[in-house]
Amino acid sequence: MLVEVKDLTKHFGKLTAVCGIQFSIPAGEAFGLLGPNGAGKTTTVSMMCGLVVPSGGDVVIDGHSILRDPMAVRRIIGVVPQDVALYPTLSARENLTFFARMQDVPANILASRVDAVLDIVQLADRQKDRVETYSGGMKRRINIAVGLLNQPKLLILDEPTVGVDPQSRNSILETLRELNRQGMTLLYTSHYMEEVEFLCTHIAIIDHGKVIADGTQKDLRLQAGNKDIINVQLVREADDTVRDRLAALPGVDTVELRDKTVRIATNQGRSLLAGVISTLDDAGCPVSTIDVKEPNLEDLFLNLTGTSLRD
Amino acid sequence: MKFWHIAVKDLKVRVRDRSAFVVLLILPMAMIIVLGTVFNWTGSSFTANVAVVDLDRGDMAKRLMQDVFASSQLKDLLVVTTVATEAEARSLVEQGKTGAAVIIPAGFSKGVSAGTKVSIIVLGNPETATQAGVIRNVIESFTAEVQRRQLAASIAVRTLQQSGAVPPQRMQEAVQGVLDEVSTSQQTDTVSVTTTTQEGVKVPRALDYYAVGMALLYLIFTANTGTEGMLEERCQHTLSRVLATPTSRVQVLLGKLVGIFAIAALQFTMIIALTRLLYRVNWGASVPAVIVMAAATVLAGAGLSTLVAALARTPEQAGAVGPAVALIYSLLGGTMWPVYNMPAWMNSVSRLTFTRWSLEGFTSLMVNGGGVSSILRPVGVCLAMAAVFLLISVTVLNRNYQ
Numbered sequence: 001m002l003v004e005v006k007d008l009t010k011h012f013g014k015l016t017a018v019c020g021i022q023f024s025i026p027a028g029e030a031f032g033l034l035g036p037n038g039a040g041k042t043t044t045v046s047m048m049c050g051l052v053v054p055s056g057g058d059v060v061i062d063g064h065s066i067l068r069d070p071m072a073v074r075r076i077i078g079v080v081p082q083d084v085a086l087y088p089t090l091s092a093r094e095n096l097t098f099f100a101r102m103q104d105v106p107a108n109i110l111a112s113r114v115d116a117v118l119d120i121v122q123l124a125d126r127q128k129d130r131v132e133t134y135s136g137g138m139k140r141r142i143n144i145a146v147g148l149l150n151q152p153k154l155l156i157l158d159e160p161t162v163g164v165d166p167q168s169r170n171s172i173l174e175t176l177r178e179l180n181r182q183g184m185t186l187l188y189t190s191h192y193m194e195e196v197e198f199l200c201t202h203i204a205i206i207d208h209g210k211v212i213a214d215g216t217q218k219d220l221r222l223q224a225g226n227k228d229i230i231n232v233q234l235v236r237e238a239d240d241t242v243r244d245r246l247a248a249l250p251g252v253d254t255v256e257l258r259d260k261t262v263r264i265a266t267n268q269g270r271s272l273l274a275g276v277i278s279t280l281d282d283a284g285c286p287v288s289t290i291d292v293k294e295p296n297l298e299d300l301f302l303n304l305t306g307t308s309l310r311d
Numbered sequence: 312m313k314f315w316h317i318a319v320k321d322l323k324v325r326v327r328d329r330s331a332f333v334v335l336l337i338l339p340m341a342m343i344i345v346l347g348t349v350f351n352w353t354g355s356s357f358t359a360n361v362a363v364v365d366l367d368r369g370d371m372a373k374r375l376m377q378d379v380f381a382s383s384q385l386k387d388l389l390v391v392t393t394v395a396t397e398a399e400a401r402s403l404v405e406q407g408k409t410g411a412a413v414i415i416p417a418g419f420s421k422g423v424s425a426g427t428k429v430s431i432i433v434l435g436n437p438e439t440a441t442q443a444g445v446i447r448n449v450i451e452s453f454t455a456e457v458q459r460r461q462l463a464a465s466i467a468v469r470t471l472q473q474s475g476a477v478p479p480q481r482m483q484e485a486v487q488g489v490l491d492e493v494s495t496s497q498q499t500d501t502v503s504v505t506t507t508t509q510e511g512v513k514v515p516r517a518l519d520y521y522a523v524g525m526a527l528l529y530l531i532f533t534a535n536t537g538t539e540g541m542l543e544e545r546c547q548h549t550l551s552r553v554l555a556t557p558t559s560r561v562q563v564l565l566g567k568l569v570g571i572f573a574i575a576a577l578q579f580t581m582i583i584a585l586t587r588l589l590y591r592v593n594w595g596a597s598v599p600a601v602i603v604m605a606a607a608t609v610l611a612g613a614g615l616s617t618l619v620a621a622l623a624r625t626p627e628q629a630g631a632v633g634p635a636v637a638l639i640y641s642l643l644g645g646t647m648w649p650v651y652n653m654p655a656w657m658n659s660v661s662r663l664t665f666t667r668w669s670l671e672g673f674t675s676l677m678v679n680g681g682g683v684s685s686i687l688r689p690v691g692v693c694l695a696m697a698a699v700f701l702l703i704s705v706t707v708l709n710r711n712y713q
Binding site: 074075079081083085087088089090094099101102103104146 | 313316320323324327328547548549551552553554555556557558559
C-alpha cells in the first residue's frame with residue numbers, strides 16, 4: 001500500500017473533527033474521500049500533509065510516518081488545497097518557480113519541470129501574466145500545477161474544483177484522470193458525488209469525522225441496496241391490465257401505477273427499457289417520456305445518514 | 312538557502328505593490344524633506360548679519376574685531392560686514408540689509424585701559440530682533456571678558472607691587488602674561504561643540520536626535536507592514552502551502568525576517584543618506600559602526616514584526632495590535648521626545664524597547680564619535696531582543712499548527 005491511514009483522530013478542544021479514520025490506498029489508484037462540508041475531509045488531508053498534528057493515530061506514506069518523518073512525507077506528496085494558494089501579483093511562472101524551490105526541485109531541472117507542468121495544465125501561453133489577471137478556472141489549474149512540481153507519488157487534492165465553472169471543472173477532471181492513467185496515485189476529496197464517481201475507483205464516504213462506507217464504486221452501490229427505477233410518462237391513463245403485463249416482465253420487482261405515470265423497480269435498469277416500451281405499445285399506451293434512475297452514492301449517503309450530501 | 316528564496320519572493324511581492332512601495336520608501340523621504348523645511352533643518356542653521364563700524368581703531372577694538380567677529384567659533388553664526396561710518400551702519404539696519412550693527416565708539420580702547428566707563432552700541436530693528444539679540448549677547452560676552460581681564464590685571468598689579476617680586480620696569484610684561492593666561496583659560500572653557508543637560512549627560516543636537524527618532528519611527532511602521540504581509544500570506548493560504556512542502560517553519564520565519572530586514576535596511580539607509588546630504592545630520596564618524604547599529608536595529612524591528620504576525624490570528628487583530636505596538640515603541644523608545652526629558656519611571660520602562668537602545672547607540676556615535684566597540688551594549692541588546700522575538704514566534708507558530 002502506498003498510503004495507510006491508521007486510526008487517525010483529531011480533537012480541537014471538545015470538538016472531535018476526525019474520529020479514528022482508517023483507509024489505505026494502493027499505488028496508482030484514484031481514491032475519493034466523499035463527504036458533506038464539515039465532515040472532516042480537510043482536517044484529514046491537513047494531517048496527511050503534516051500541517052495539523054494528529055491527536056491520535058498515524059499516516060504512513062510510502063513507508064514514511066507523518067509523525068516521525070514529516071519532511072520525507074512532504075517530499076513525496078503534492079498538495080492542492082481547497083483555496084487558490086498563489087501569490088496574485090506574481091506571474092504563473094514566478095509562482096511555480098518559487099514553489100518548485102520550496103519542493104526541493106533541483107536547480108538544473110527546475111525550468112524544464114515548470115515548463116512541463118504548465119503544459120499539463122495548458123497555460124504555457126499565459127505563464128508570464130500575473131495570476132491576479134487569470135480567470136477562476138485558470139487560477140485553479142495553476143493551483144493544481146503547483147502540486148505537480150515535485151512529480152509526487154501521491155497527489156492530494158482537497159476539493160480542487162470549488163467555485164469553478166463546468167467547462168473548467170471538466171478540464172480539471174480530465175487532466176487528473178490522465179495523470180492517474182499515467183500512474184499517479186490520487187487522493188481526491190469532494191462533496192460533489194459526480195466528480196468522485198467520474199474520477200475515483202475506490203471511495204470512502206466520511207461524515208462527522210468517521211468513515212461510514214468504504215469500497216469500490218460497485219461495492220458501494222450494492223451497499224446502497226437500491227433498485228434501478230424506470231419512470232414512464234404515458235400519453236393516456238393505463239389500467240391494471242397494463243400494470244400486470246409490466247409486472248410479468250422478467251427482472252421487474254414492483255410496478256406502481258398512478259394516472260399517466262408508471263414507476264418500475266428492477267435490478268436490470270436500462271436493459272429492460274426496450275421490453276417496457278414494447279409492452280406499453282402493445283397495450284395501446286404509447287410512451288411520452290421514459291428515464292432510468294440508477295442507485296448512486298447520494299442514495300447510499302442518504303440511507304446511511306438520513307441526510308443529503310449537500311445538506 | 313530556502314529562506315533566501317522566500318525573502319526574494321517577498322521583496323518581489325512588495326515591490327509590485329505600488330502603494331506599499333510609496334508608503335515604505337517615498338513617503339518617509341517626502342516627510343523628512345517637508346519636516347526639514349518646516350523646522351528649517353539646514354546644516355548652517357541660524358546666521359546673523361552684522362555691520363561693524365570701528366571708530367576707535369585702538370587695540371581693544373582690534374581685539375574685538377579679530378577675537379570675536381573673525382573668530383573660527385563664530386564664523387558659521389555671524390556674517391560680518393565692515394562699514395566706515397555710523398550713518399552707513401544705521402542705513403543698512405533700517406533697510407533690513409543687515410540684522411544688526413555694532414558701533415565701536417572713538418576712545419573705546421583708551422577708556423578700557425583707563426578703567427573708565429565705555430560702551431559699545433548695538434543697533435537693531437524690530438524685524439531683526441533675534442539677530443540683534445544674538446549680537447548683543449556676543450558683545451556682552453566680550454565686555455564681560457574685558458571686565459574680567461581688567462579685574463585680573465588690577466589684582467595682579469596690586470599683588471605684584473605689594474610683594475615686590477617683580478621689578479617695576481618688568482611690571483607691564485608680567486601683567487600681560489597674567490592676562491594671556493586668563494584669556495587662554497576662558498577660550499578653552501567656551502570651546503564646546505555639544506550642549507550639556509543639567510545632569511551633565513552629553514546629548515546630540517536636536518536635529519540629529521530627531522533624525523534618529525524619525526528613522527526609528529519609520530522602521531517600526533515598516534516592520535508593521537511586514538506583519539501585514541505575513542498575515543496576507545496566511546489569508547491567501549500560501550503560508551500553509553509553503554509549510555506543506557519540505558520547508559521548516561524556522562526557514563519560513565527566517566525568510567520573512569530577511570525580507571522585512573531588506574526593506575527596512577533600504578529605508579534606513581535612504582533616511583541616513585538623505586538627512587546627511589540635505590541637513591548635514593551627524594551620524595557619527597564611523598561608517599561601520601552606523602551600519603552595525605542600523606543592522607541590529609532593523610533586525611530587532613523585523614523580529615518584533617514577526618512576533619506580532621505570529622501572535623495575531625486574523626488580519627483584523629494585526630490591524631489593531633500592530634499600530635498599537637508601533638505607537639508604544641515609538642513613545643517609549645524616545646522617537647517622539649527625548650528620553651532624557653522623560654519621567655524616571657518612563658525612562659526605566661523605555662529600556663525594554665529596542666528603539667531606546669538603538670537611540671542610545673546612535674546618539675552615542677553622534678556625540679562621542681566612537682567606533683563599533685563603543686556601541687557593543689546597545690547592539691547586543693537589540694540582537695538579543697531580535698533573537699527572543701524570533702524564538703517566541705517559532706514557538707507560537709508551532710503551537711498554532713498543533
